Each structure stands twice: as C-alpha cells, then as structure tokens.
Amino acid sequence: MSTAPTARVFSSDNTAGTSAEILDALAREATGQALPYGADDTTATVRRRLSDVFEREVDVLLVSTGSAANALGLAALTPPWGSVLCHRDSHINNDECGAPEFYTAGAKLVPLGGDDAKIDPDELRAAARHKAGDVHSVEPSVVSITQCTETGAVYTLDELRTLGSVAEEAGLRTHMDGARFAGAIASLDCAPAELTWRAGVDVLSFGATKNGTMTADAIVVFDRSLTPELAFRAKRAGQLASKMRFQAAQFDAYLADGLWLRNARHANAMAARLQEGLKAIPEVRLLGTADANIVFCRLPQQITEGLLSDGYAFYHDRWEPGVARFVTSFTTAPQDIDHLLRAVRQHAA
C-alpha cells in the first residue's frame, strides 16, 4: 500500500497522516527548554482544555497508543482477580494481544454479545451477577464500552445510560474505549460530558491518533481518586514520556479551535457520502448502521476484485465472505469518495 495512491486507501483511519495545525504546534515546541515528564506548561494546558471539554475537572495522562490507554485505564479499575465485561467484538478483546491481561496482572475479559458491536444490557446484567463474590470465579469488576463501536455504530445517550445504570446497580466500574470518541460526538452532536461521566464513565480512552494526531492518545480520568495509581502505573509501563510536551503539543492543537470535532465531522460526512452513494447501487447491500466513519457492506465478488485491481485498499472477506469495510478519515476528500463510487458502479455493471 505504501505505493498506492493516497486517494484510494480506505483500509483504516490509521493510515492517514496528521493535521497541519498539529505539525505547527510541534514546530512551536521544538526550541526552548521545558520541564520533563509532563510538568511543562503545554501539558497543563491540555488538562485545562480537556476539563473545559468535559465541563468538570479531569485528570489527564498522555500516552503513545490507544492500547496503552485502554490497558492502563482498565488496570486501575479491576483487581487482577476481576473480570472486564466487554463486547466480544471489542478491540480490547481481539486486537491488543492481551494488553489488558498484561497491565491488569491477569484479569479476565468476559465477552458479551449484542448487535452492531454494542453490549446487550441484559447480557451485561447477567454477567455482572455471575458468581459475584465467589472466590472460585473471577469477580465482575468493570464494563468496557467502545464508543464508536468496532462496526462504526454509535451508542445513543439512552443506550449508554442504560448500560451505566446496569453497571451502577451491580457495582461495576465503567471504562470507555474512545478510540473514535470524536466521531461519536460528531455523530450525536451532544456534550462530551453527557456521553461520559454523566453516564457513569470513570475512565475514558480519548483517542486522537485516528483523527489527527501522530503519536498521542489520552486517558481522561473522571474518578480522580484513581489518578495517583495511574501515574505510577503509567511510569512503570514506560508510558511517561520525558519530553511529554511533544505529546501535549499534538493534543493542544487537536483540542484548540475545535480541530478534533472538525476532523471527525469531516470523516463522518465522507462516510455518509459514501453510504448515500452505495445505497443507490442495487448490487451493493449496506450492513449495520454507519453512524460515524466506518461503512460495512456486502459486495459482489466482481466489485471487490475490480476495486482491488484499481488499486483500492480496504478490508474484505475478513468478517465473513462477501463483506467489505470502508473507513474514511479527516484526510478523505469528497472526490475520493466520488471516484470510489464511480468505480463501484463500473464494476457492478
């Protein structure tokens, strides 16, 4: 793919580069001296910006990957003998090579079902009670909610509140994997506070890399009693960067002037444009709800093969035969979508 034309890459939003504003912020940070390990001014600014975004004081840890954000957050929410209740299709369960198990010193991920990769509340309720307090079994300790989900769906506020109240009743802590959090906000157009701590979220992985930054994601801590523990855990995990200001600068620009939401809205709009276009092609069947920047559809083999031979990059036949996934990003241009649609139509003919 490294030679594929940029405009034809729809395999993931992690293939995109970075926003110009973020590069500029790094340039401003490049000279001068600053205190290391997050004691610098830029890191403090990021914390203030995120407190504004969430309408309350939050603590923030900047880390280098979303996997680290998830694993650290979960480690602060479950004991080693606890279980993490999550969707069976979630990233933490399938795509992090056991990072949560490593960081938690061996907690168990308990996979739950539900449509569109959203946790079914009844399954959560049952799992939260399963052998609770029984030393022969891992102790249900935390629910991890992915927003947007792996399939690109977005939990509604009502759905989140329902999960939150199930968790609260059962005494579970709540973690949110927000690798594509900006996309969810852009989709629901609601206050970030509503989607998180007001719905019971204790710790949020506030992803940014897929939506504009280079090498910076954040853990946003709503239950600030967890912060001292998280600080030790992050250092111990090799996630306390000495020149933290360069991670902070990325975030500062990401949050300033609403760049994070502009980028997400753009990516979502591109997915909507794609969806709209595909809907009009009878040979293509859309699957699930593309609330944000991921479109799943069923493609005839000749279309898939045609697109591949055109140099398009996208996942296909991975979830099940005939199913393809297209992911847009903040760098996708409207004409990229239009070209893709034209290609689909050609190969459908």
Add this chain to the structure above:
Amino acid sequence: MSTAPTARVFSSDNTAGTSAEILDALAREATGQALPYGADDTTATVRRRLSDVFEREVDVLLVSTGSAANALGLAALTPPWGSVLCHRDSHINNDECGAPEFYTAGAKLVPLGGDDAKIDPDELRAAARHKAGDVHSVEPSVVSITQCTETGAVYTLDELRTLGSVAEEAGLRTHMDGARFAGAIASLDCAPAELTWRAGVDVLSFGATKNGTMTADAIVVFDRSLTPELAFRAKRAGQLASKMRFQAAQFDAYLADGLWLRNARHANAMAARLQEGLKAIPEVRLLGTADANIVFCRLPQQITEGLLSDGYAFYHDRWEPGVARFVTSFTTAPQDIDHLLRAVRQHAA
C-alpha cells in the same frame, strides 16, 4: 523552570527540544497514507540505517520511551524467575518505578557496585555464580550495562569486553541501556559494532530522545531470534504505534547525515568546555570522569545558592550534600557555558 531562560537550564538533557531536521522529517510524513504498525517505508528505512550503523543485520523496534525500551529488552532476556545484574546506581534499578519488574513478570534486579557507576567485573563474576541453578533463588540471567553510565562516565572498549567475557562464561545474556549511547560513541570515537554486539551485547536500548528526537527511542536487536517474542511483547505493552511512521521519521532524520553523532559531539564538547572552565576555579572540585555530557562537581554552598538565585536550574545536594550535576545537550550554546562559568566565578569570589 518553564519560565527560566533557556540558556540557564542544566538539569537534564531531557529538557531540550528537538532538532530542526527531525521536525522537517515529520512535515514530510504529515501527508499521504502509509501502512500502519511499522509496515511503512520509513520504518523499513530506519531498520536499514541501523543495520548500516552496526555493520550487520539488526532488527529494530521503535518505542516511545527509554523505560519501555529497557523493560522490553530485559523481558526478552530473562525468565520471570531470573535476575538482572546491574549497577546499583543504574536507571533501571532506581528511576523506572519497577518497569523491568513489571515487564519481566517479576524478575529481580540485583544491584552491583563499581566506581563511576560502572559494574565491577569481580562483583559481576560473583553474582553470576551466586546460587545459579538453585530453585530457592532467582537465577542469574542477564547483565545490564549502562553506556554512558548514570554519572556520565563511558566504559572503555576493554572494560566492555571484560564484562562481556564474564557474562559469556557465566551464560548470562547481555543488555545495554544506551539512553546516551550516541554520547558514548562520540566520546570513544569507535565503531558502534565494537561497543555492542562484538562485545557480546544481545539487545540495545538505543536512546534518541535525550539527543534530538521528540518521542522516539529504539530497541536494536542483535540476537534476532528474540525478535518474534519482542514483537508480541511490544504490542501487548501498548508500544506498537499505529502511525509508527511518525516515530520512524524522527529516527530517520536522527540517523541521516550523522545528525545523531553531531548532536552528541556537540553536547560532549559543551560538557568538556564546562569542565575545563571549572577546573580553573579553585573553589570547585570536579568529581568522577565527565566522558560525555554530564559534569559532577563539588560546589561550595554560596556558589550553589548564587547560581540558583541567578535562575540556573541543575541538580544539587541530591546524591550527597555539596555535590552538583550539570548536564549539557545538543542545544547548549558555547556562550551558555561561558555565562555559567562566569557566574560560578562571581559567586566563588
């Protein structure tokens, strides 16, 4: 310190910014699409460059911190029931909050003595034999050598070969913490291969953040049979960046055209200039050997206080009363040193 004049910060080389070449490299990487997780071209280039530097094929993992580099490398070299023989003053023993213990699943660090924070070969020999093969005790498994040392000394080639042969005889694996590796090369002016795999090093933490990069350090793997394991461990540790190309771009520029050595030579020259100047001030006593970019000295209290009141930042009275440490970096200017020396002379008067 965030308001202190840049020219007066000598507390650490991690307070410096980044090199212009590195910023430029990020700008070149900012647009376009690339394969994620290190499958991109820039990452491949870094591996080739490091193979050239070390005059043999090496494998490379780019990580976000030196602590992660050390902890991952050690985890591949010792079982959980093993011990890591290291200097008692080493960073892994004192300054990483137990990251090696975390990554190795509970191996034990066995502190050894030796002048200038260099491991005494006789102590290493004794420790390597201590209860070897006895299930009641942790098994001596790996020696970790810091080059340059915590006090700024540089192991000579002979010293390294001696440690290497002790390790080989005892069946120990060898790890090198090269957080300031460039400074050691600049100091000894020898081939990187001599200092590492030819002296028995299996895995090297090739530090770059202190010498020019922003958020990128590397693990250089000489015993390439360890690479598959390290790849899983890195992913699991949240150290496999999706947009790896942005870590790679920093490294690419760091290695291209000898920037890494230019930066290190400059930092060393600035320390030498400082050392030379301090030598001429009778009230100051130099301590240890400042082979690279760290100068330890004994300062009368009035000088320490005078410098602090001038706005100088440096560690003092931390190792023992009256002892101060000055660290230079690739951004230190000759006039910064001259001003510092003048200030010392003034306060000595």
Add this chain to the structure above:
Amino acid sequence: MSTAPTARVFSSDNTAGTSAEILDALAREATGQALPYGADDTTATVRRRLSDVFEREVDVLLVSTGSAANALGLAALTPPWGSVLCHRDSHINNDECGAPEFYTAGAKLVPLGGDDAKIDPDELRAAARHKAGDVHSVEPSVVSITQCTETGAVYTLDELRTLGSVAEEAGLRTHMDGARFAGAIASLDCAPAELTWRAGVDVLSFGATKNGTMTADAIVVFDRSLTPELAFRAKRAGQLASKMRFQAAQFDAYLADGLWLRNARHANAMAARLQEGLKAIPEVRLLGTADANIVFCRLPQQITEGLLSDGYAFYHDRWEPGVARFVTSFTTAPQDIDHLLRAVRQHAA
C-alpha cells in the same frame, strides 16, 4: 452439611475423607529425619512409581491443589502472549478464579464448544489457526483437555488422538487436566500411556485429592525439557513443600497396590449403580453420558425438594433449572446409593 449424615452427601467427591492406606503411609513417615524439598526417598519412589504407571521416564512435581497443578503446567506451555484453547465449561475457565491467567502472566483462555464438555475438534482446528502469528492477537499456544470432563464424560482414545493430531498439526502444546484421571482410566480400562503422552499430552495434572489423598496432587511431565522451568515456577509459586515427604507419602500409598484404580473403579461403579437405578424411574431423565463418577439428570421439583428435606446434599438448578448432579466417590457405599434411589422413588410417587 457438616452435620448431614455422611451417606447422603453427593455434592462432590471433594467432600470425602482419605483412604486408610494413605493415613498409614503418613504414620510411617511421621518419625525420623528426611531431606527437605523433595530430595527425600519417598518423593523419589513416587517418581519411579509414576514412571512405571506411564511406561516411560516422567518427571513429577507434587503440589497441594489441582488448581496449582493446572496453572503451573499451563504456564510452562504458553508464553504470556499466548492463548489456552479449552472447553468453555472447563474448570480452568470457570472455577479457578483466574489461576491460569495469574501463573502464565496474563495468557488468554479461549473457550471452545462441544458436547459433554468435550472440545469439538473442528472448533479446535479453527481456533488454533485464528490469527496465528499476528502480533495484534494472542498466539494460539496450548490446548487443555479435561479428562474426565466437567460433566463426567470420558474422551475415548480416538477422540483424544483426534485432538492430539489437530494440536500437533497446528503446533499447539497439549495439557491435560486430570483432576479425575483415575476415573477415566477405570472407565476406559486402558493404559495410562495411551491416554496421555502417546496421544500427544506434554503435561498432565494427575489429580488424587478427589480420589483418596488429602492434600496432594501431581504434575506429571512427559516433555521433560520443561522440568527445570517447572521447578523454578513451583518454588516461586509457594508450591515446593519443605516437608515434601508428607505429600509424597500420600502419593506413594495412592499408587501402591493399585489403590488409585481400586478407588476410582469403586466410585465409577457407584455412579453406574445410581444411573441404573434412576433409569428405571420414569419421572427422572438421565442427561449426558455418566462414564465415570458423575451423574446428571433432570429431576421434577418435588423430587429435588423431597431429597433436600431428607438431608441429601447435591447440586441442582445450577446449570439449568430442573437439572441435578450427583457425584459418587471412593467412600460411597452401595447402600448409600440404594437409599438414595429409594428416596427418589418415594418422592416421585
């Protein structure tokens, strides 16, 4: 239950006492001095006896619980980033509070389906290939087979060989949880070697506590290259008893003169007697195959309640409503079964 008449306890085979021969062996060991930590003669004898049982040299570690045996064995067979493929109803997956995750430093248990709590070979084949070699996912590393299964079924030799060949093709290591291993041998009346290493088993948890000993289970190591590692792991886990000879004495008597098989045959015969009797009661429906000492059946509520009011102890309504489980042991008397059957018939009326 501590006051319930002995004859009415069918809740588990772990409620039974110990065999007289085992008590006698402890008495013989009670006086005199012996080398600690398994260097004593009795421990050596146990190793010889188990080598005879399995018709080849084996290594043996005596531990205090079956959970420790399983967790240690698995830890020697999978790296922390590996996965353990096991039946979803297996003890390691449900009833050990994450002991395997703890001992393996965070490996992942991947639950598979199959009737009678036996692993379906096709599911094993698929899981063994799933994302193998992909650093984003845990690496399929070991299959754990429970013999007898949780429901009291016994894998036939053919079934075991099939799983063994799937494992071999996929490069998986093979672990057997033999908490009720004696019952399986008694049921199949075959050579222990056939059921284990000749079918590809690398490490066996050779359970004894449920079948006669007090506090002693064994790990039987067929792949003896694992023994040094297991020795360190066992010490580190607090499983290397100083007065090992008292665990060994239990095992010595358990193996001498075929006590282990006599006990298991008796327990199985009592379950068969119960099964036979229940078959004749129309209100009761037998479930699954009671190959060894566990009988599952569907009981009308009035029978369940009647038995409970009689003082009978057994699990009911735990797996699903209306389902009851009766477990026999080496201490169950024929008249205990006859009394139970009479009671069932009475309450059925």
Add this chain to the structure above:
Amino acid sequence: MSTAPTARVFSSDNTAGTSAEILDALAREATGQALPYGADDTTATVRRRLSDVFEREVDVLLVSTGSAANALGLAALTPPWGSVLCHRDSHINNDECGAPEFYTAGAKLVPLGGDDAKIDPDELRAAARHKAGDVHSVEPSVVSITQCTETGAVYTLDELRTLGSVAEEAGLRTHMDGARFAGAIASLDCAPAELTWRAGVDVLSFGATKNGTMTADAIVVFDRSLTPELAFRAKRAGQLASKMRFQAAQFDAYLADGLWLRNARHANAMAARLQEGLKAIPEVRLLGTADANIVFCRLPQQITEGLLSDGYAFYHDRWEPGVARFVTSFTTAPQDIDHLLRAVRQHAA
C-alpha cells in the same frame, strides 16, 4: 542424608517429622464427609483457636508453605509499584525464588542492614522516606519483619515497637514472617498479641511446618479489611485446598493443649543445651545470639571435618568460611545434643 542416623541431623528444622498429636488429628478427620474449601468445622475451629491465641478476632488462611504465606500476605499489603523493606538476609529476599515478586505482580524488595538479621530502625526510617510519592521510583509500602530472624535471633518487644512506630509514622504496612514464630514466643515468654498486632503487625505468616505440622502454615490477618482480597488471591494462587480440613486438622492439634509452644520450648531448650556445651569448648566460638533454636558458631576445620565424617549433617562454610550452623527441632533429644557435644570435644582434641 536420608540414610543418616536421625540423631545426627542438625541441618534444619524442616527435616523433622510431625507430632503424634497431629497424626492423630488426621486420623480423626479421615472418615466422614465435610464441606470443602474451608467451610468445614475444623477450619472454623482453627480460626477460633487463633483468635484466642491473639486475644482478638482474626481471619485465617491455611496454606501449604511458608513461601505462599509470605507472598500472599505481602501481595495484600503492597501495590505492584510498591517496595517491600526487609532485611538483606531475610528469607523473602534470598530463599523464595522471587515468590513475593510473583505474587505482588512485580513489587521490589529493598534490602536493609542490621545486626543479627534484625532490621536497623534508622535504615528503615531512611528507606521509608526514600523517594516516597515520586512516580519515578517504587513506592515504600510495607516492612517485612522476620521473627525469629534468619540467624536465630529474636526481636525484643521494644525493638518491634520501635520498628512498628517507624512504620506507622511513614505510613508503611507491616508484615511479619513468623516461620519460627512459636520459637519467638517461647523465647520471649510474652503474649502473641504483644508481638504482633499490638506492635503494628497487619498480617502474620504463622509458620507451623518447622515446628510440628506436615504441610500446613497459616496466614493470620489482623487487618481484617484485607481478608476478601486475600481469599481471592489464595484461590487464584492454587492455595485454597479442597480438602482444607486436612490442613485444618494439623493446625487444630498444633494449637490444642499448647502443643505449638511445647514443641518450640523443647527446640529452644535443645539449642540452649548445645550453646551451653559449646561455650565450654575453647576451640569453638559462638556467634550472634541464639535466642531460639539456631546456633551459629565458628568451628576449626578439623572439628567440622570430624563431625561430617561421623555422619553429622549441618551447614558450614556457607555464610563465611569456618562458620557452622546447628538447628534443633521439636524432635531433637537431649542425648542427641550430648552426643554432638562429645563429638565436638573429641575432634577438638
């Protein structure tokens, strides 16, 4: 040694057998059914007995080894990023193959000095403050006190209270490794409560195996808020025996009628007899204070060799050349001591 005459074994108290009362208790437990996993009556009795011994409600976990007792207790008292302050000669630091590191998920043991293997209070005070609250360093979390010490010395009440107050001031939790706790009580003739919770001890490893039981040690929990966590940890560690009643029966007899103190007083008296005798032999120099059942002395080589050729078993030249250690136990007879002394005198001549 397995063929050495019993009377000549002084290598350790773990070579002895068991007390007749304990064997009898097992016999009483051998028949009948009982609830598993410590829900039986005998286990409840042990808890009551230990509550009586310590003059307050305590919780108790019965485990199979002292290493498991220590490691579990420490794991409940320190986070993974904490440090355990202990004597450099302590068993947890030298003789458990990293069991504390394993159970705590990688906490660090910080070795302290002090005569007679007793922790020096000033060193404890300094270590407790060292980098406390600094995320770059492990957090001082718990002090572990060995009573009796590795050299057979016994902390006085005053010494314990001093350590306890240092710990309290610094916010450290307190663990006691009481592998030879009975010997300490026998030596000081004081209330067990004085030596433990009244001096600030949160969790005690109450050793019994060296003093009469076969395979049973106990964790006595004074800070009962830790009990739920310990229960999960014990299960997960494979330390929750299904037939717990057989560990409990050993303990029940050990505590009943003061057997534990009788045994310890006997062992101590035998050591005193040996010490008294050695004092009168000019060629032998006693070392340290033999407060309990361990005697260290300096022996001329001809005596050491003579005793070995007589078939005596004891450690020599292990700590330093010329130093020998003799350990007595509850099974040592007065004439064993007299014979040993006679042999020493013969070889001295």
